[in-house]
Every structure is written in structure tokens, then in C-alpha cells.
Amino acid sequence: MITVRGIQELISQITAMKKDLSKPGVTVGFVPTMGFLHEGHASLMKQARNKTDIVVLSIFVNPIQFGPNEDFESYPRDEKRDLAVAEKEGVDIVFIPSVEEMYPQPTKTTIQVSGLTERLCGASRPGHFDGVTTVVAKLFNIVQPDFAFFGMKDAQQVAVLTQMVNDLNMPVTIVPCPIMRETDGLALSSRNVYLSAEERSQALSLSRSLSVAQKASEEREDITISELRNLVISEITKSPAAVIDYVEVLTFPGLQPLAEEQQLEQIQEDVIVALAVKFGKTRLIDNHRLKKVEVLSRV
Known part of the structure; x- marks a missing residue:
């Protein structure tokens, strides 16, 4: 080398x-x-x-x-x-x-x-x-x-x-x-080193919230964009240290907003849940594609 x-x-x-x-x-x-x-x-x-x-x-x-x-x-x-x-x-x-x-x-x-x-x-x-x-x-x-x-x-x-x-x-x-994660679900990031032990524990709410959204999208065909977003926010705010910068449900790769009352099953594009949350002074990002209509390499 x-x-x-x-x-x-x-x-x-x-x-x-x-x-x-x-x-x-x-x-x-x-x-x-x-x-x-x-x-x-x-x-x-x-x-x-x-x-x-x-x-x-x-x-x-x-x-x-x-x-x-x-x-x-x-x-x-x-x-x-x-x-x-x-x-x-x-x-x-x-x-x-x-x-x-x-x-x-x-x-x-x-x-x-x-x-x-x-x-x-x-x-x-x-x-x-x-x-x-x-x-x-x-x-x-x-x-x-x-x-x-x-x-x-x-x-x-x-x-x-x-x-x-x-x-x-x-x-x-x-x-x-693909996103690489720790065994407990936390997305790998160079900034994870900034987290205290307590902040790191609370930061697991990010991957949990995305799993909740994925499960809900599989169990409810009529789930709306607003309901998905609120589920993610609700899971994140169970961690008292979490300060949400954004939680968005958008098309991907166009990153366009979707109507709040639109049902996920009606959308004919890839859909991504993206979030950014601060724990103490550390700002972490994570995301999950709920719906994959096209192969990303075609972007």
C-alpha cells in the first residue's frame, strides 16, 4: 500500500x-x-x-x-x-x-x-x-x-x-x-465516539424507530405518511436526551415530500424515512427505505 x-x-x-x-x-x-x-x-x-x-x-x-x-x-x-x-x-x-x-x-x-x-x-x-x-x-x-x-x-x-x-x-x-450497524442496531459513525455511555444507550431509539416504521408498513396496507412519521417521532421521544432535528418521509432518490394523508401503498416510488437527532452535543443521522420500487443503481 x-x-x-x-x-x-x-x-x-x-x-x-x-x-x-x-x-x-x-x-x-x-x-x-x-x-x-x-x-x-x-x-x-x-x-x-x-x-x-x-x-x-x-x-x-x-x-x-x-x-x-x-x-x-x-x-x-x-x-x-x-x-x-x-x-x-x-x-x-x-x-x-x-x-x-x-x-x-x-x-x-x-x-x-x-x-x-x-x-x-x-x-x-x-x-x-x-x-x-x-x-x-x-x-x-x-x-x-x-x-x-x-x-x-x-x-x-x-x-x-x-x-x-x-x-x-x-x-x-x-x-x-448498505448501512453498517453495531450488533445493537446503532448505525456506525465516526461521531459515535462523542457519545457518553448514557447517550449511546438512548441513541438506540433511532434504529428502533425505523424498525417500528418498517413493521407498521408491513402490517397496515392503508398506513399514511403522517402516521408513519408520528410513529417514528413517538419512538425517538421515548429517549429523554433526544432532540429531534428532523424526521421526514420522502421519495428516494428525488427527496420530494409526500402528502401527509397519502397511503404508502399508493406511492409508486421508493420511499425513505430519514432522521437527524442530537444526543448531547452529538448529531446523528439514520434512515431506512420502507418501499423499494426501483433498484438504486438505476438512479
Whole structure:
């Protein structure tokens, strides 16, 4: 495994690896991360390793996707541990640029995906997705991957990046990967490390609430969007530490709102329950697709 920190060095290493493989149609798989890797990230690397010839992992805590009162400076970092995880998963190249390498001058060009970024996390984190799309576009231009792997825990990010790739004819396929969870159901996240023992216990209400919604959707054909949403909220608020940012039931990947009294069985699109909840100072997101009408790869 090779570790590089410069853009030109990364480009040179990828070019050299393609030549060394000496076969037509060499594919590059790319896993962009902000580091502090966990099993969720490892699952993305596994999929990239299985699907592509060369696997590139990036570790970059991107400042332009953090708001002024968010946790950029305190975001957990552990480069030595991250490199060990990457090597274990068979990554070929790890790209760890500095902020100065990625943004040598103030950024005057940003990418904005309208229609998908105004709600959910975009509503409470203005500018966040402009930072995500801009850095991912830069990384795609540098790495030139054939496939890029993203976890479905941030379903909005998957939808936004897929829209960006399609709209701008970027020659890369977004590969959505399943949410990875702890054995007790908590979705894996680098931010879980912030939770106290009590907060972590109470955060299990998130996955429980999604299970309640799934069960209700299976047992009641006439259940409405409003009833589903209220069931999720009711389960989450059983945890006294929970402060709800949002609970939404939307189409996916379009992320469009549904009429409150519309019955789930009447909807001819994928439907997702997405939520964001704070426990103490830690904001967690989770989601579950209640209804899958189309295969996500067709997005």
C-alpha cells in the first residue's frame, strides 16, 4: 500500500499502477472519507476491492462542508489507525492531502445541486452540501475513478452526488453501499465516539424507530405518511436526551415530500424515512427505505 499526500504524486502513482497491470480496461475504485475509519468504511473498501482493479482511499477532513459552529477542529482523527485499516482491506493507494494541498487559494468555484439539498441536513446545515459536492468533484477530477463507493447512512449525500454525476456527465458510477450497524442496531459513525455511555444507550431509539416504521408498513396496507412519521417521532421521544432535528418521509432518490394523508401503498416510488437527532452535543443521522420500487443503481 502506498501513502501519498500530493495531488501530482497521486496522479503519477495511479498512472503507474495502470501501466503495471498491463491489461486492457483497468478499473479504479475510489472511497472518499474523512478518516477515523470504522467497519462502515471497511465495507466500502471491501466492495471496491471486489469490483475494481485499483482501490484508492482518500482521508481528508474537508473544511468547506463544516459550518461556523460545527466540529471541524475537533472532528476525530487517527491517521495511524486509519492506515492500518486501509492496509487490512487491501487498499492500493491512500491519499491524505493537507487543506493547503486541496485549497491552495480561496475557492471561488463551488458546485450546487438544487432541489435535493434544501431539506433534511441541507436545511439545518446551510452550505454543507455545496462543500461536499465541490470537494468530491475535485477528488473525482484528481483520481479519475470508474466507480466511487458511498455508504447509504447518508442517503441524502448519495442522492446529491448521483445527481451531480448525472447532470455533469462525469464518467464515474456512484455505488451506494448498505448501512453498517453495531450488533445493537446503532448505525456506525465516526461521531459515535462523542457519545457518553448514557447517550449511546438512548441513541438506540433511532434504529428502533425505523424498525417500528418498517413493521407498521408491513402490517397496515392503508398506513399514511403522517402516521408513519408520528410513529417514528413517538419512538425517538421515548429517549429523554433526544432532540429531534428532523424526521421526514420522502421519495428516494428525488427527496420530494409526500402528502401527509397519502397511503404508502399508493406511492409508486421508493420511499425513505430519514432522521437527524442530537444526543448531547452529538448529531446523528439514520434512515431506512420502507418501499423499494426501483433498484438504486438505476438512479
